[in-house]
Amino acid sequence: MAPSLLILGVFVVYPIGISFWYSLHDWTIGAPEQPFVGLDNYRALASDTQFRNALVNTLELTVVSVVVLVVLGLALALALIGEGRMTRVVRSAFFFPTIVSLTSIGLVWRFLLDPDLGLVGGISSALHIPRVDWLQSTSLALPTVIFVDIWKNAGFVMVILLGALKAVPAERIEAARLDGAGRWQLVRHILVPSIRPTLLFATLILTIQSLQLFDLVYVMTGGGPLFATDTLVNQVFREGFVNFRTGYASAISWVLFVLIMLVSAVQLRVFRYDDVD
Amino acid sequence: MRKTIASLAGGALLLTALTGCSGGSDSSAGGPTELTVWTGFTGGDRPGYDQIVKDFNASHPNVKVKMVVQPWDTITQKLPSAWLTGSGPDIAAPSFDPNVIANYVKTGSVLPLTATGAGTTEINTDQIAPTLVKEYTYDGKLYAVPANYATLSLYYNKKMFAAAGITSPPSTVTELLADAKKLTNPAKKQYGLVLADNQTIQMWPILQWLQGGDIVDAKNCSVLQSAAGQASLKPWADAVAKDKISPVGLTGASADALFSGGKAAMEMNGPWAAPGYKSAGIDLGVAKIPVGVDGKAVTLGSTAPLAVSAKTKHPQQAQEFLAYWTSKAAQKKFSLATGFPTLRTDLATDPQLLANPVIATFTAQVPDARLYLPRVPQATQVDTNGYVPLIGKITRGEDIGAQTAAAGKTIDGLTGCSS
Amino acid sequence: MSTESSRQRRPGGAVHSARPAVVLKWLLLGAGLVVAVVPFLWMLSVSFRTEGDLFAHPASLLPHEWTLHGYGAVWQQLPFLRLVLNSVVFAVGTTALTLLLDSLCAYALARMRFRGRNLCFFLVLATLMVPFQVTLIPVFVELFHLGWLNTYQGLIVPRATSAFGIFLLRQSFMSIPTELDEAARIDGAGHLRIYAQVILPLARPALVTVGLLNFMALWNDLLWPLVVSTNPEMRTLPAGLTLFGGQHVTDHAVLFAGATISLLPLAVAFFLAQRSFVAGIATSGLK
Incomplete structure (x- = not known):
């Protein structure tokens, strides 16, 4: 395991440490002087409305997409658990977006939803449905990005849960049915508890991914309009690479890092992930 | 046992790492000096720049310049760290926004250009438009040369003008507004004048100037919230929010797409856009920006900086290349090929350039051109945190008084305005 | 019936x-x-x-x-074969190396007892939580000092282990009954043989999963190859295709042709090996 740890150490842990060091300075890459400012960057964050906005967006995006994805993924998995030919085709179609890069997906959806040249706008104007500026509206842009995120990941969750559902012993289901359990009761009392570890795994992975969402936002909206879809990582990117405020950007990323740790710890606790052998 | 193997492997990795360290030596012993240039010129003007490089290589056998063209976004992400470590290109256009040079000057990653003068291998600052020289001079030192100098003109779709019964392009700002409204037809998804407000060459300052307003004053204090500032924004914000002369929140690329798709009748844009519009089959007209309420002409000038890495191993050759790039011969050829106005004062009246109507239109506006937030402290943040959000809000129907006041406060905080 | x-x-x-x-x-x-x-x-x-x-x-x-x-336009303006070659070297090479290193590490975490094991596992999990943008600049500077910019090893080595892979493989290894190791150990097998002959064959589905997920992520990755390769000859396919998303590019056909091309190899692989894709991902959720 040494090589793995060495790589993780050199290319992940050490850079994280360095970035914390940056965050204690008014660090500008390349500048001759990097004045030490202690916790000033973190204090500035507290009153930075852009940071608060990005934080709220990120949390909203995470909560909505994770909840919808887990529920939708479970519903799809239950609906498509069979082995019929049609079922298999539908399953593959839902899974397909998983293998496509977020950048391509962002690009396609950005233009697909364009009211002037996209298919969605074209069809709705042919049907005389009023024009909707999905990505230009400050109230609709974030929900739209969340939708696309869900669209991409639903198949992934479905497939993961399918694998777990198939591993549920048939006898257990049979026994429940003999006890007169209805469809809903079967799901609620037998299936969901049986796949709990997998549900936790999916939730954890999705949460971490959502909290770090960047590519999709960057390609679809660039964080706009008016910062309506700005996420924390997008702000890290903007402060660090556009405004050259490396120290400040590092402080934001540290807040994000701690946030992810906290959320993961809470989830592990809530799901009582008794994994420690 | 396994652990030993693992640590051995780890050791080997470390060893490669250490030996890798000694690489990267200078191999300039024989053969021509190689210079790398990064630019983001992916538009229709790209062949013009390629030609400059080609001609330079042909006439300078001891130097070989390689220009790498990539999107501005990519350069923005890579250049800061690349130049910091000295692994980046010798020369680069860091952005299409001249203001970013300030960031690179602050981080000490650009070389002050000292090879200036009238000689053939020197950068002739006396013949480069003074606005531009001033823009790139910090504390008395020149840090970049203009890679180009463009003005914005009014592109219009002749077919759509004819269909609306308008015979000539607008010549005053009042006519511009009236025509824009007349050419707008929401039912047909047709827009009178597309106005991009983010990820774009700025169009809104032109409208403000035409209406007698501005963004900041000489002391870098916001004047957006002044009576004149608000009055200059109002007609156009209303025209977008209420009359729908343009979709809201357009990026530069999407505004261009609407115009080249025949969905927009007018757009203010630079000379780089013309080849694309023509190949899209637009019946294209190019006119000067209409005159303002005071009867005076004004437009936005745009220049991309070309700077040298502070860590280049070949500062002399790099500056020689910049001298060649801005030389009279190279610039004349460039203008003829691309339709760009010239950045040199000694070419402003060149008959061969003025014989081309497109170049003539763009060149005629050079004396009236103003840069966007020239030398305003933290200009990039004034743009992203102040001006762009302001335009976004007022075109979505929010109150101009309140929003200009808020933007003014943000901008004053950034520029350190001290009034 | x-x-x-x-x-x-x-x-x-x-x-x-x-x-x-x-x-x-x-x-x-x-x-x-x-x-x-x-x-x-x-x-x-x-x-x-x-x-x-x-x-x-x-x-x-x-x-x-x-x-x-x-x-x-895509064909004319890009050194296409070179990009594909780089993509393949990057994605295949990194995936192979990741599988080896991750499985070794996972084996140690799942089967060996040593001090600081839990700390190691925790560290591995923690690295999963760091957004890439955070470490971008420090990593770039490190690669520079190693002289690894614009090299295949610079592209591959920093990505040659994934916390996610270690996590997944560890879970999978732990579900393999220890009795099997015991039996092998009685036959005189050391850790290395148990790893190679007992654990790996039994954990094949998990290895396929990690391999596939990694391969997809690497093939689609944009920012990393862009950062490591300052030289266009070292670009990968997606990174090369970003050339068409420029400021003044309004030609949607070119943009979408690029997107289609970058999607094509994975799509073909998907249709040929659909079952192993789906089965592979499905096992990732199983403990």
Whole structure:
């Protein structure tokens, strides 16, 4: 395991440490002087409305997409658990977006939803449905990005849960049915508890991914309009690479890092992930 | 046992790492000096720049310049760290926004250009438009040369003008507004004048100037919230929010797409856009920006900086290349090929350039051109945190008084305005 | 008969309720199917359309006039084979190395007892939580000091281990009964032999999963290759294709032709090996 740890150490842990060091300075890459400012960057964050906005967006995006994805993924998995030919085709179609890069997906959806040249706008104007500026509206842009995120990941969750559902012993289901359990009761009392570890795994992975969402936002909206879809990582990117405020950007990323740790710890606790052998 | 193997492997990795360290030596012993240039010129003007490089290589056998063209976004992400470590290109256009040079000057990653003068291998600052020289001079030192100098003109779709019964392009700002409204037809998804407000060459300052307003004053204090500032924004914000002369929140690329798709009748844009519009089959007209309420002409000038890495191993050759790039011969050829106005004062009246109507239109506006937030402290943040959000809000129907006041406060905080 | 018995084994289909519910289910799935597939069809279609056609008939899924100029432009402006080669070297090389290193590390975490093991596992998990953008600048500076910018090892080594892979493989290894190791150990096998001959063959599904997930992520990755390669000869396919997303590029056919091309290799692999893709991902959730 040494090589793995060495790589993780050199290319992940050490850079994280360095970035914390940056965050204690008014660090500008390349500048001759990097004045030490202690916790000033973190204090500035507290009153930075852009940071608060990005934080709220990120949390909203995470909560909505994770909840919808887990529920939708479970519903799809239950609906498509069979082995019929049609079922298999539908399953593959839902899974397909998983293998496509977020950048391509962002690009396609950005233009697909364009009211002037996209298919969605074209069809709705042919049907005389009023024009909707999905990505230009400050109230609709974030929900739209969340939708696309869900669209991409639903198949992934479905497939993961399918694998777990198939591993549920048939006898257990049979026994429940003999006890007169209805469809809903079967799901609620037998299936969901049986796949709990997998549900936790999916939730954890999705949460971490959502909290770090960047590519999709960057390609679809660039964080706009008016910062309506700005996420924390997008702000890290903007402060660090556009405004050259490396120290400040590092402080934001540290807040994000701690946030992810906290959320993961809470989830592990809530799901009582008794994994420690 | 396994652990030993693992640590051995780890050791080997470390060893490669250490030996890798000694690489990267200078191999300039024989053969021509190689210079790398990064630019983001992916538009229709790209062949013009390629030609400059080609001609330079042909006439300078001891130097070989390689220009790498990539999107501005990519350069923005890579250049800061690349130049910091000295692994980046010798020369680069860091952005299409001249203001970013300030960031690179602050981080000490650009070389002050000292090879200036009238000689053939020197950068002739006396013949480069003074606005531009001033823009790139910090504390008395020149840090970049203009890679180009463009003005914005009014592109219009002749077919759509004819269909609306308008015979000539607008010549005053009042006519511009009236025509824009007349050419707008929401039912047909047709827009009178597309106005991009983010990820774009700025169009809104032109409208403000035409209406007698501005963004900041000489002391870098916001004047957006002044009576004149608000009055200059109002007609156009209303025209977008209420009359729908343009979709809201357009990026530069999407505004261009609407115009080249025949969905927009007018757009203010630079000379780089013309080849694309023509190949899209637009019946294209190019006119000067209409005159303002005071009867005076004004437009936005745009220049991309070309700077040298502070860590280049070949500062002399790099500056020689910049001298060649801005030389009279190279610039004349460039203008003829691309339709760009010239950045040199000694070419402003060149008959061969003025014989081309497109170049003539763009060149005629050079004396009236103003840069966007020239030398305003933290200009990039004034743009992203102040001006762009302001335009976004007022075109979505929010109150101009309140929003200009808020933007003014943000901008004053950034520029350190001290009034 | 056989359908009957297999139906009983399926939890979801187990309770076959009244017909309307089935109809509703397939209606919903059908709608979902349209939403899932149409964007890709549209992407493919736009890559063959002219700009004028796109604006004139936005409601149409099919081109009215076909053009190959999008693909022509991509082909002309990119050193295409070189990009594909780089992508393959990067994605395949990194995936292979990751599988080796991750499985070794996972083995140690799952089967060996040593001080600081839990700390190690925690560290591995923690690295999963760091957004890449955070470490971007420090990593770049490190690579520079190693002289690894614009090299394959610079592209590969920093990515040659993934916390996610270690995590997954550890879970999978732990589900393999320890009795099997005991038996092997009695036969005189050391850790290395147990790892190679007992654990790895049994954990094949998990290895396939990690391999596939890594391969997909690497193939699609944009920012990393962009950062490591300052030289266009070292670009990967997606990174190379970003060239068409520029400031003044308004040609959608070219943009979408690029997107289609970068998607193609994975799509073909997916259709050829659909089952192992789906089975591979499915096992990732199993402990």
